[in-house]
Amino acid sequence: MERRGQAGTVGASVFPCLFAILLAGGSPAGCAGDGGSASHGAAGTAGKPTLLNDIVDAEAFVGGAEVAVIGFFQDPRSPAASQFERAAGRIAEVPFGLSTSPAVLSRYGVSANTLTLFRRVDNDRRDLDMNSEDVDAEKMTRFIRMNELRLVTEYNPVTAIGVMQSSLQLHLLLITDKMSPRHPERMRRYRAAAELFKGKILFILVDSNLKSNEQTVSFFKLKKSQLPALAIFNTPDEKQDVLTLDEVSVERVQDFCNRFLQRMQKVEPRLSVRTSLCLSFVASVPCTQSAGSGQATGSLPSRRRTRTAFALEKRSRPLASACGPGSPAALSGKKVRHSKRDRVRDSSLHWHNAHSHHPYAPGCLHDGCYLL
DSSP: OOOEEEEEOOSSOOOGGGOEEOOOSSOOOSBOSSSOOOOOTTOOSTTSOEEOOSHHHHHHHHHTSSEEEEEEOSOTTSHHHHHHHHHHHHOTTSOEEEEOOHHHHHHTTOOSSEEEEEETTTTEEEEEEOOSTTOOHHHHHHHHHHHOOOSEEEOOTTHHHHHHTOSOOEEEEEEEOTTSTTHHHHHHHHHHHHHHTTTTOEEEEEETTOGGGHHHHHHTTOOGGGOSEEEEEETTTTEEEEEEOSSOOHHHHHHHHHHHHHHHHTSOOOOOHHHHHHHHHHHHSOOEEOTTTOOEESSSOHHHHHHHHHHHHHHHOOOOGGGSTTSHHHHHOOOOOOOHHHHHHHHHHHHHHHTOSSTTOOSOSTTOOEEO
């Protein structure tokens, strides 16, 4: 028995800059699949970084794994390199490489004491500056866990950051029970389908048993009795579709994705009518300041213009760098202290997220607030 939901949009958008993450104390792996799907490729002894002497070695190393990490150093005996080796020992399923070659550093456009994570799923990379004394093995590990997106990534409070910041804006979610005896076979077929849409769609696994995922399940108006189910979500315009399944098959996943892609191709990418009108309005109104008067001239009062421009800028503002995946706040895993005014604001955000405006909004904030 299967139910197909109509593609549509939901209410007001909740941009990533308003997204709250519950960073767990542990470091759950971002890998989903048959007992770990990381391809170690050119990786050497587990826990010990592979020495990359030239560009050929480095390119082969990066191309041989779904996720690969390279530490670029000038001195392999530096404190930062020592912390890097400690981090390598903590994440056995991710291959680590180390290079001190100026040619390799130049090839990847990095400076010394930089950790770079390469991932194949969206052909993207993430850099972490290790020059700060605050960046230790613990924070390197957290940085890698947050950004190690794979062919199929299991959604959890740590990988959520990488999911939200992926260059792939179309996400396919398999919402299923990981405890089911059919789970291994479902994952095998789901991964096979993911290979067909590599670089186009980010495939995500959502375990319906986790309480923290209840918000995601309810966002797509699904009940546990209707699972397993596929849910596809386009982050820019929030268009979505849902398909409940008797069982997962490569053909069914492929057909579901292709139909959604075809519908999207018929719609011209454009700004919302409201945003377009606001942008046109602001752009058409001159706003210059008279010499010595301190007053803005033009038909739109300066205060109103400032508020309008600020609102538009706020809507389109990307994630603040101070709270991004490489920021000290995000890597530390420490709870954020808020003033009374901030707590009121966060309560409002909690209510907003709880009313299902975004599939990745957590169900609660009281366990620990980590604002991006």
